[in-house]
Amino acid sequence: MQIVQFGLGGVGRELAHQLMxxxxxxxxxxxxxxxxxxxxxxxxxxxxxxxxxxxxFAAVAAKSEGRSLAxxxxxxxxxDPGMLLQGKPGILVDVTASDAISSAMAGAVRAGxxxxxxxxxxxxxxxxxxxxxxxxxxxxxxxxxxxGLPIISTLQSLIDGGDRIERIEAxxxxxxxxxxxxxxxxxxxxxxxxxxxxxxxxxPDPRDDLSGADVARKALILARTCxxxxxxxxxxxxxxxxxxxxxxxxxxxxxxxxxLDAPMARRLADAKAAGAALRYVATVSAAGVQxxxxxxxxxxxLAGLRGADNLFSFTTSRYHERPLVIRGPGAGxxxxxxxxxxxxxxxxxxxxx
Amino acid sequence: MQIVQFGLGGVGRELAHQLMxxxxxxxxxxxxxxxxxxxxxxxxxxxxxxxxxxxxFAAVAAKSEGRSLAxxxxxxxxxDPGMLLQGKPGILVDVTASDAISSAMAGAVRAGxxxxxxxxxxxxxxxxxxxxxxxxxxxxxxxxxxxGLPIISTLQSLIDGGDRIERIEAxxxxxxxxxxxxxxxxxxxxxxxxxxxxxxxxxPDPRDDLSGADVARKALILARTCxxxxxxxxxxxxxxxxxxxxxxxxxxxxxxxxxLDAPMARRLADAKAAGAALRYVATVSAAGVQxxxxxxxxxxxLAGLRGADNLFSFTTSRYHERPLVIRGPGAGxxxxxxxxxxxxxxxxxxxxx
Numbered sequence: 042m043q044i045v046q047f048g049l050g051g052v053g054r055e056l057a058h059q060l061m062x063x064x065x066x067x068x069x070x071x072x073x074x075x076x077x078x079x080x081x082x083x084x085x086x087x088x089x090x091x092x093x094x095x096x097x098f099a100a101v102a103a104k105s106e107g108r109s110l111a112x113x114x115x116x117x118x119x120x121d122p123g124m125l126l127q128g129k130p131g132i133l134v135d136v137t138a139s140d141a142i143s144s145a146m147a148g149a150v151r152a153g154x155x156x157x158x159x160x161x162x163x164x165x166x167x168x169x170x171x172x173x174x175x176x177x178x179x180x181x182x183x184x185x186x187x188x189g190l191p192i193i194s195t196l197q198s199l200i201d202g203g204d205r206i207e208r209i210e211a212x213x214x215x216x217x218x219x220x221x222x223x224x225x226x227x228x229x230x231x232x233x234x235x236x237x238x239x240x241x242x243x244x245p246d247p248r249d250d251l252s253g254a255d256v257a258r259k260a261l262i263l264a265r266t267c268x269x270x271x272x273x274x275x276x277x278x279x280x281x282x283x284x285x286x287x288x289x290x291x292x293x294x295x296x297x298x299x300x301l302d303a304p305m306a307r308r309l310a311d312a313k314a315a316g317a318a319l320r321y322v323a324t325v326s327a328a329g330v331q332x333x334x335x336x337x338x339x340x341x342x343l344a345g346l347r348g349a350d351n352l353f354s355f356t357t358s359r360y361h362e363r364p365l366v367i368r369g370p371g372a373g374x375x376x377x378x379x380x381x382x383x384x385x386x387x388x389x390x391x392x393x394x
Numbered sequence: 395m396q397i398v399q400f401g402l403g404g405v406g407r408e409l410a411h412q413l414m415x416x417x418x419x420x421x422x423x424x425x426x427x428x429x430x431x432x433x434x435x436x437x438x439x440x441x442x443x444x445x446x447x448x449x450x451f452a453a454v455a456a457k458s459e460g461r462s463l464a465x466x467x468x469x470x471x472x473x474d475p476g477m478l479l480q481g482k483p484g485i486l487v488d489v490t491a492s493d494a495i496s497s498a499m500a501g502a503v504r505a506g507x508x509x510x511x512x513x514x515x516x517x518x519x520x521x522x523x524x525x526x527x528x529x530x531x532x533x534x535x536x537x538x539x540x541x542g543l544p545i546i547s548t549l550q551s552l553i554d555g556g557d558r559i560e561r562i563e564a565x566x567x568x569x570x571x572x573x574x575x576x577x578x579x580x581x582x583x584x585x586x587x588x589x590x591x592x593x594x595x596x597x598p599d600p601r602d603d604l605s606g607a608d609v610a611r612k613a614l615i616l617a618r619t620c621x622x623x624x625x626x627x628x629x630x631x632x633x634x635x636x637x638x639x640x641x642x643x644x645x646x647x648x649x650x651x652x653x654l655d656a657p658m659a660r661r662l663a664d665a666k667a668a669g670a671a672l673r674y675v676a677t678v679s680a681a682g683v684q685x686x687x688x689x690x691x692x693x694x695x696l697a698g699l700r701g702a703d704n705l706f707s708f709t710t711s712r713y714h715e716r717p718l719v720i721r722g723p724g725a726g727x728x729x730x731x732x733x734x735x736x737x738x739x740x741x742x743x744x745x746x747x
Contacts, residue, residue, distance in 0.1 A: 366721040
């Protein structure tokens with residue numbers, strides 16, 4: 042199986058390492074041979090019939106040192122991603138965070154390529170693109186939601202088996218889960234956020250976490266996987282900061298963080314008074330998607346969640362009385378890359394026979 | 395894809411229903427066409443190039459009414475299961491609880507057949523048979539452990555991706571989970587068992603649950619999936635009754651149940667005094683398999699388990715600080731059949747191209 046990989050950031054480099062480390066074992070086990078036909082960053086690509094390991098590791102090393110693939114003598118400038126998708130169809134892997142190759146990707150699927158995504162953007166843009174990419178199961182995207190946790194594959198199996206999804210409730214942001222857990226332990230919200238930032242759990246501008254936008258993108262992908270046709274605007278996430286702080290500069294935002302403490306403390310106290318837990322939850326059902334703070338009874342699977350874990354609770358026709366629940370770390374380079382690699386293996390096994 | 399299904403008990407009949415109900419949708423979605431080439435019980439088989447739905451439903455109806463397939467005019471006596479496995483390789487589905495077709499199955503795999511199992515026996519017998527069946531991923535067996543929960547597929551993905559399994563801890567018996575939960579709620583063990591029996595949670599002779607033998611079989615399958623070569627004798631499960639009650643007749647056993655109350659109450663009290671929970675756990679690691687009662691700290695994922703759910707906690711190189719946890723009902727006809735169907739779909743998608 043020939044692989045064209047776009048993206049050599051943290052996940053992309055880890056994926057290249059894992060794939061090179063596992064290819065012999067996977068060939069022995071499943072008779073599938075995984076080779077890179079191309080490795081690309083946003084500017085240039087290494088291209089070969091089967092890139093040898095030295096070339097792959099040279100590309101990874103260059104990117105780790107902050108250089109571009111364009112600096113490597115063997116690379117070619119990438120004027121159009123489509124130039125890498127000519128010839129015999131293979132597996133297109135997108136581990137970028139951009140929209141740059143979305144339209145080339147749709148064309149590739151039409152030509153018989155399979156796609157594996159860690160990039161959420163192609164699936165959380167227009168519904169037409171989602172449908173073109175996922176028709177006939179052409180695209181796998183486990184790592185877009187919950188990183189290496191088996192969320193999309195589980196959901197897909199339930200649906201394939203004829204189960205009816207009634208409701209998915211999830212914490213899909215480790216950062217927000219960590220914040221709610223710290224809040225529950227008595228820490229002021231501002232301090233919990235600064236601690237999360239120090240631990241590297243937040244984006245450079247923490248509003249990118251607190252806005253709920255990333256949670257909404259994941260909820261959208263879950264909903265669409267269930268067959269519910271939603272536009273990117275449908276999930277209107279609840280931001281954990283007031284409008285007044287939406288457009289101040291990041292420095293000012295961090296300085297004014299303590300303004301959030303009293304309102305959050307009040308919401309937590311209200312929940313506690315009702316014997317309930319306060320969680321930042323994505324709820325996905327046929328009725329739509331809701332993303333925001335929720336007060337949950339203490340018996341709810343999400344109420345017991347501590348720390349930065351993700352948790353997904355699937356209530357279906359068959360898992361009706363008691364949900365199917367999956368929980369664990371939903372972020373991190375190694376588990377995200379492993380999620381992508383598992384998708385590549387599953388895809389390659391389908392191509393094999 | 396042509397399917398030969400052995401077994402038309404509860405799971406087999408539910409599977410036939412689900413498959414017939416889903417085949418058009420699956421054909422539309424993935425371009426795979428699922429057809430029965432044969433349906434067999436222990437005595438006879440319906441055979442056809444593509445059995446039409448009426449024939450399938452007639453077979454299911456006959457079995458539901460307690461008749462044998464041998465009573466159907468269109469059936470043929472099944473002298474040798476191998477007679478159904480001639481010709482172009484397809485998918486062999488074993489939803490029996492017997493060893494009768496194990497050796498025919500190994501031959502079929504050699505001839506290019508793929509296998510889907512809900513039957514634990516072929517995988518929990520000799521290690522040679524396990525290896526012959528699972529080489530090159532020829533056999534899928536999601537439903538053997540945790541019914542429809544995505545346990546085997548998750549474990550396989552972790553391993554394929556190069557993760558190293560350190561430890562799997564699990565409650566794989568809903569019956570025993572229910573008993574431990576009821577015990578914790580203050581119910582005497584004997585009463586909890588009678589209640590479980592009344593709810594239909596136990597085997598006709600409850601010692602078949604209390605012996606831990608079924609838990610041990612599932613633990614063996616998990617361990618072997620990790621690549622650890624164990625014999626069926628390796629997991630020596632702890633029985634929840636004394637040797638003295640092992641060979642009395644079932645009536646006597648039920649009559650003497652209250653003898654178990656004091657010892658179980660004592661073990662629970664000891665656990666509680668240590669701030670811990672008492673659970674019937676299968677622990678699988680490179681060091682071997684342990685099956686029995688364990689005292690677990692209250693922070694352990696298994697300690698929070700209530701009711702009859704199964705729970706699987708995977709601690710690995712990558713999920714090291716915080717495990718990957720999957721939880722939910724691990725028994726029942728509809729979820730077990732759905733687990734089998736998901737395996738059939740995954741297998742058929744590999745055959746397709």
